[in-house]
Amino acid sequence: MRKYKFQWDLLGDIEDGRPNLGSQVDLDVYRLLQFTMRDVLESRFGSDVTDEIFFDAGKMAGGEFYEHYIKPVESVEEFVKKTQDVLKDKRIGVLRLEESMLDQGRVVLTIDEDLDCSGLPELDYETCIYDEGFVSALFESFTSEKWRAEEIDCWCTGARTCRFLVTQEELAAAQA
């Protein structure tokens, strides 16, 4: 018996529930939730399992996000434009495509002013694991193929943006 199985309804009726405060919340509160959760998970389960949990949660979120905010889209251009618009409207980040070779299974994209990490202190590793799962799911949902996003630059590594290499595993292997 599952206690916390995700369903979209869990997000609630925000208009009804927050007639005065509305749907916005300060970003530091979102980060407080995320980074305390990550601390507790890591101390209980270790860094690797924590990263897997964040990746999988981001992936679930990306799939749900695509279902509710992105689809239906007919073309690559429409997919990219719609995703850019929604990410900006919801103040998640500013998406740009640097290399778009969807048919060859390779895309490089950046997210400026990223919700999760923009403005964080510099570290020596990329930190946006949740986003990796999220971006992977957007491409998987659009193409119905298996994609994997890997963050190759991050605000936290001094890049001032988050850059993701997104590959469709089978196609990328065939090109190599």
Ligand SMILES: [Zn+2]
């Ligand atoms: Zn990042």
